[in-house]
Amino acid sequence: MAQTFHSTVGSRHYRFKSLAELMAKATPARSGDRLAGVIAESAEERVVAQMVLAELPLTIFLNEALIPYEQDEITRLIIDDHDAEAFASIRHLTVGDFRNWLLSDQATSEALTAVRSGITPEMAAAVSKLMRNQDLILVGKKCRVTTAFRNTIGLPGRLSTRLQPNHPTDDVTGIAASILDGLLYGSGDAVIGINPATDNVAQSVKLMRLMDDVIQKYQIPTQSCVLTHVTNTLEAIEQGAPVDLVFQSIGGTEATNRSFGFDLSTLAEAEAAAQSLNRGTVGRNVMYFETGQGSSLSADAHHGLDQQTCEARAYAVARKFSPLLVNTVVGFIGPEYLFDGKEITRAGLEDHFCGKLLGVPMGCDVCYTNHAEADQNDMDNLLTLLGVAGCNFVMGIPGSDDIMLNYQTTSFHDALYARRVLGLKAAPEFERWLAEMQIFKDVQTHRLNDQLPAAFANSLSYLPKEPRHDA
Amino acid sequence: MTPNPSPIVVENPWEKLRAFTDARIGLGRAGVSLPTSKLLEFQLAHAQAQDAVHFPLEVDRLANQLQEAFALEEAPLRLHSQAEDRAMYLQRPDLGRRLNDGSKERLQASAASQSRAALAVVMVDGLSALAVQQNSLPFLKALYQQFEQDAAEWPLAPLTIVEQGRVAIGDEIGALFNADAVLVMIGERPGLSSPDSLGLYMTWAPKPGLKDDRRNCISNVRPAGLQMAEAARRLFLLLKEARQEKLSGVKLKDRSEDNVLEGDAAATDLTQNFLVAD
Numbered sequence: 001m002a003q004t005f006h007s008t009v010g011s012r013h014y015r016f017k018s019l020a021e022l023m024a025k026a027t028p029a030r031s032g033d034r035l036a037g038v039i040a041e042s043a044e045e046r047v048v049a050q051m052v053l054a055e056l057p058l059t060i061f062l063n064e065a066l067i068p069y070e071q072d073e074i075t076r077l078i079i080d081d082h083d084a085e086a087f088a089s090i091r092h093l094t095v096g097d098f099r100n101w102l103l104s105d106q107a108t109s110e111a112l113t114a115v116r117s118g119i120t121p122e123m124a125a126a127v128s129k130l131m132r133n134q135d136l137i138l139v140g141k142k143c144r145v146t147t148a149f150r151n152t153i154g155l156p157g158r159l160s161t162r163l164q165p166n167h168p169t170d171d172v173t174g175i176a177a178s179i180l181d182g183l184l185y186g187s188g189d190a191v192i193g194i195n196p197a198t199d200n201v202a203q204s205v206k207l208m209r210l211m212d213d214v215i216q217k218y219q220i221p222t223q224s225c226v227l228t229h230v231t232n233t234l235e236a237i238e239q240g241a242p243v244d245l246v247f248q249s250i251g252g253t254e255a256t257n258r259s260f261g262f263d264l265s266t267l268a269e270a271e272a273a274a275q276s277l278n279r280g281t282v283g284r285n286v287m288y289f290e291t292g293q294g295s296s297l298s299a300d301a302h303h304g305l306d307q308q309t310c311e312a313r314a315y316a317v318a319r320k321f322s323p324l325l326v327n328t329v330v331g332f333i334g335p336e337y338l339f340d341g342k343e344i345t346r347a348g349l350e351d352h353f354c355g356k357l358l359g360v361p362m363g364c365d366v367c368y369t370n371h372a373e374a375d376q377n378d379m380d381n382l383l384t385l386l387g388v389a390g391c392n393f394v395m396g397i398p399g400s401d402d403i404m405l406n407y408q409t410t411s412f413h414d415a416l417y418a419r420r421v422l423g424l425k426a427a428p429e430f431e432r433w434l435a436e437m438q439i440f441k442d443v444q445t446h447r448l449n450d451q452l453p454a455a456f457a458n459s460l461s462y463l464p465k466e467p468r469h470d471a
Numbered sequence: 472m473t474p475n476p477s478p479i480v481v482e483n484p485w486e487k488l489r490a491f492t493d494a495r496i497g498l499g500r501a502g503v504s505l506p507t508s509k510l511l512e513f514q515l516a517h518a519q520a521q522d523a524v525h526f527p528l529e530v531d532r533l534a535n536q537l538q539e540a541f542a543l544e545e546a547p548l549r550l551h552s553q554a555e556d557r558a559m560y561l562q563r564p565d566l567g568r569r570l571n572d573g574s575k576e577r578l579q580a581s582a583a584s585q586s587r588a589a590l591a592v593v594m595v596d597g598l599s600a601l602a603v604q605q606n607s608l609p610f611l612k613a614l615y616q617q618f619e620q621d622a623a624e625w626p627l628a629p630l631t632i633v634e635q636g637r638v639a640i641g642d643e644i645g646a647l648f649n650a651d652a653v654l655v656m657i658g659e660r661p662g663l664s665s666p667d668s669l670g671l672y673m674t675w676a677p678k679p680g681l682k683d684d685r686r687n688c689i690s691n692v693r694p695a696g697l698q699m700a701e702a703a704r705r706l707f708l709l710l711k712e713a714r715q716e717k718l719s720g721v722k723l724k725d726r727s728e729d730n731v732l733e734g735d736a737a738a739t740d741l742t743q744n745f746l747v748a749d
Contacts, residue, residue: 174492181496261721399495406662416503462748
């Protein structure tokens with residue numbers, strides 16, 4: 001019994017035959033929605049859809065599921081976990097008034113935290129479609145989501161980085177070289193996280209041990225993660241491997257996640273297994289999720305929804321398992337979903353806003369591929385905007401070039417640029433370590449040490465004579 | 472007088488680690504920013520990678536090389552997806568997953584005369600024709616060696632080459648050939664340091680509509696990445712296991728490296744590197 005929606009502008013009459021269609025047509029233009037055939041057919045239709053959406057009560061999203069409750073465990077999660085008490089103070093609002101409230105002086109950081117569990121992903125997605133980029137930044141900055149494992153991530157005035165030392169053959173010396181480079185540029189407080197080139201249990205265990213050895217030797221207040229399938233990490237835990245964080249790519253529909261080879265019960269099992277290891281020192285957030293607009297459509301599992309609404313639903317999955325980090329890999333998926341720098345920028349700001357509003361510790365892989373219409377200047381812009389918006393973390397990679405995944409993301413240098421121009425700092429525990437290790441001459445003014453710190457000068461003397469390539 | 476001002480560009484003494492990786496480490500810095508020379512090196516690499524996306528596959532040349540090298544009676548089948556050109560290919564992945572009508576007819580005609588095959592091998596341009604152009608033949612030579620050394624029989628369907636194709640197009644081809652499994656060899660998205668990376672996707676019981684959880688992938692096959700012989704060895708192990716278990720994808724774990732793990736001591740040695748040497 002799906003509701004239809006109507007509006008007339010001048011002599012033109014518009015009809016939207018479902019809430020899902022209305023949401024899709026109200027979405028700022030992007031190639032993925034065009035590919036899915038759900039995009040507005042004209043600029044006018046898009047704004048009319050936004051106007052109709054603005055008049056709808058927030059409660060409609062509790063009464064009318066975009067994907068049927070019976071068909072999708074993410075819908076069941078969203079409805080069953082909805083907190084009516086937290087929702088009470090905003091339940092009378094329309095989507096348009098919700099935007100006003102979010103921007104208003106009433107919506108302090110504390111107020112936003114209090115209503116968080118009463119907001120569903122569809123409400124967040126709907127209101128974001130009415131917001132300009134500056135609205136997404138302003139409200140995103142007010143939302144605070146702090147998590148902890150061996151350090152504390154997401155505090156105001158902090159910007160953390162994932163050190164991503166990927167290597168195309170998982171060569172241990174090559175990986176160690178990138179880790180050293182990153183640490184000496186102050187990177188790695190969010191996580192030292194490797195995407196393995198060879199995705200099996202044995203390889204993952206080897207990389208986990210490598211990172212654990214480094215973290216222990218230099219007493220680094222950070223955590224490691226191998227970005228392998230959740231079932232591989234579960235097996236690694238059974239084998240006694242040193243697992244800090246469990247990784248999984250997640251999507252906003254049950255069918256997307258099945259195409260990734262897991263369901264919610266798998267994630268629950270993984271979270272419990274990782275927590276049982278008790279490896280955190282200042283917190284117990286043990287999950288690391290990655291998302292990105294377009295993944296549901298790519299898996300043919302989008303149920304006719306627009307890609308941004310699917311993405312917001314993935315944050316319901318994320319928040320169920322109290323992650324340390326959630327990373328929207330915004331430009332990785334390619335130009336068929338986000339065509340150019342403008343679309344990537346908009347999506348990055350939407351994802352950060354929706355994630356934070358829902359209480360997810362949002363970071364962003366500010367990135368692009370070589371077949372997208374984007375370049376380093378687009379990434380500079382998005383990085384700066386996200387830094388202003390209070391994004392929890394970004395990636396750090398040598399010279400922006402991921403030589404394993406074949407895309408460009410933010411570099412160690414880029415993160416220092418953002419910290420310097422915006423006055424942002426690393427996680428407090430990690431910041432102290434950077435000073436103690438003399439990696440920085442002055443942490444407060446972001447001045448790196450011109451000399452090689454003693455502990456690392458010593459390590460360089462152990463270099464093998466000949467380059468070896470032991471995959 | 473300013474005592475010992477920092478140099479304008481600070482070099483990184485660990486730059487010598489570049490001998491161990493292609494990663495852009497030890498770049499040095501002007502303040503916290505990239506020195507001009509490193510900035511321009513990056514811009515050149517990005518320009519070249521963008522160009523690689525648009526480089527077309529020389530299908531005739533590849534077909535001739537394969538026919539000659541393997542003494543094939545008939546040349547590999549030339550197929551084309553429903554994406555007519557690169558611009559359409561980039562924006563319509565759905566069209567890149569389906570054969571156009573002419574290709575389907577040619578394939579059906581060829582399949583009619585074939586008996587059941589253990590494997591259909593499909594070469595697809597993907598996002599780097601360069602990868603397929605340069606690496607297909609050396610990889611297949613290495614793979615055929617694995618087949619020859621095995622006691623079991625591995626009858627192959629005719630080789631196929633697809634233009635403007637995506638991974639899933641192999642499902643349709645494998646199904647039309649009635650093959651037990653399909654191997655798609657496809658050009659991966661070009662990176663700044665690796666415009667020639669080949670990806671291998673193996674799918675058991677291929678048929679249109681399968682999702683990615685049913686595939687096993689081996690990535691970065693290229694002279695400066697995963698070597699042909701090693702890639703062939705790993706793929707062959709996957710194939711044997713798929714044949715035994717009658718499945719592929721996440722339910723079929725890649726065990727190709729498990730033999731290197733013989734307990735904790737061995738595993739620790741494998742992680743030995745200069746950062747934790749003492």
